[in-house]
Amino acid sequence: MKNRFRVGRLCSMLMLAWLPAFVLHAEAASSQGELRLVIVLSRHGVRSPTSEPARLNVYSRDAWPVWPVPPGYLTPRGKQLMTIMGRWYRTHYAQAGLLPATGCMASSLDVVADDEQRTMESARGLMDGFDPQCAVTISAAPRKGADALFAHDVSGVSDAIRTQAQAALLGRIGGDVTRMTTANAGLIEQMQGVLMDCAPGQCSAGKTPGKKWLMDQPASVEPGEGDELLTIKSPLRSASTLAEDFYLEYVEGMPMSSVAWGRVAPTQLGQLLALHSIYTDTTLHTPVAARAYASLLAIRVLATLQQAADSMQNANAVGGVHTKIVFLIGHDTNIETLAGLLKLHWLLPEQPADPTSVGGALVFELRYHRDGNRYEVSAYYVSQSMQQMRASAVLDVAHAPLTAPIFIPGCSTSVPGYPCSLSQFATALTQAVRPN
Known part of the structure; x- marks a missing residue:
């Protein structure tokens, strides 16, 4: 009886020591809200220069180095680095409670890439790390029309x-x-x-x-x-x-x-x-140019967030109602013009303002708060550091990529992560797309 009392007392002490940490963790998760959807607008991985070596050589005293692929193509190393990023996204969002750590994601994953070699291969590399054991469908965005997410089709502009x-x-x-x-x-x-x-x-x-x-x-x-x-x-x-x-x-x-x-x-x-x-x-980033180039992409991003919040199919959304993560694989200009449209800025330690690194991404997250039955949107930029890319470094909790939370003008609050309500985000985005 005496030993049983000691064991029970010890268990009670351990529970009391463990309980505050658990409560704090639960309160933190509650304050952040339940993560419902993530949209990753990523640049392709490392590519060769888009110009032929002969065109570059006229600018320099010495000949430019030879690349293993044709001009503008993703390199094998570029694909490898995208795989590393894909693995990090899976681990990161499994820890955030959005995804399972393993298993196929076909029913809750949508991947769309620009119809070019460097973007399609980047998407394949990303999925090799994100969902390695399953065949993931990668959709190729057309060059024109309502689904031309990355093409900057301004042929109809007056x-x-x-x-x-x-x-x-x-x-x-x-x-x-x-x-x-x-x-x-x-x-x-x-x-x-x-x-x-x-x-x-x-x-x-x-x-x-x-x-x-x-x-x-x-x-x-x-x-x-x-x-x-x-x-x-x-x-x-x-x-x-x-x-x-x-x-x-x-x-x-x-x-x-x-x-x-x-x-x-x-x-x-x-x-x-x-x-x-x-x-x-x-x-x-000049608003008139950003609006002409990025309005279609902005409208599709907003529709995808609204679809997840409403649980109703939206014709302009990317993916289905049950989608949890959307990968959009395009170019630096897609990130730059969307950032210009919404007046988004970020800074990483090693580069000038608003870098758009190869493999880097502008990420939007949608969270649900049960208190008040409300949805919030937040944004951040993520990229492997230059040294991580150069070393093909493995990413994990202790060796994460560089990230920068982004304040969304006309929308964000002062809460860490700078979230804003989905309705205010919709107003700010719609005003940017249609200022009149």
Whole structure:
């Protein structure tokens, strides 16, 4: 009897020690709400430069490195890195209670990719990690029509809107397109020094005849035609593209002697990527352009969130009523224009503002709160770090990718994670798409 009393007392003490932690965990889960749906808008994985080597070589003293795939194609390493991200998503959202840790997800998973090699293969790599034992259907988005989620089809945009987009862009740069160059001359000169292996400020076009020099490139902004909203020429645009090509060499895992010919350290590479960030912000975050490019995608994202909340089929939604996670695999421009439309911004430790890393994603989460019978939306950006990509590092709880919670203007509250009600998110998004 005495021993039984001691055992019972010990059990009671252990229960009392365990109970507060359990209660705190339950209260935290309750305060965050029940996770009902996740939409992952991801960029494709590591690809080769989109230009042929011969076109790149005219910008540099030395020949650019050879890639294992044709221009613009996903590399085998790029697919491997997407698999690592897919495995992380599965583990992360299993821990969040949305998904089982193992087993097929066909009934509650929808995957849509742009109809290009680098996006379709990225989606396959992602699913190799997310649902490795099951055959996942990956839908290819068409180039035109209501399902053209990634194509930026602006062929139906009027000449008046194209002219307005031109004015909106010029209005951001003082009405003079050359100011994009002069305002960023220091970074462009730094890039020129890397390309031609000369000291910034001391490079001269006369030293290397037959080569293209960044500062000699024409600068203009004109209304576009067909699928092109604007036709933009600028030294900043050229420098932006070449900086990202250096970044791709690094995350592909090329020897440092091949990354910008061994002329940049990883920290300098991050600085040069500001060229890409600045150009993107100027051209794709401008509201008129962002609205023309991203409105269809925004409407489909909202419809998918509303469908999950209403438990009723919505014709504009991606996936079915019982879908728990939607993967949309597109391009950096899809993330950039949607962010521009909704005025979203984020920051990671190693890159300039609003990076759109290969394999990185803009994520929307929908949560249900039983108290008040309400739904909330929150957003964050996630990406493997440059070093994690370079090392093909395994991701887990202790070695997670980089994340940044995002404040949604006109919607978010000050609660950690910056959630906002679904109704306010719908109002903010609708106002962005149809300001009048």
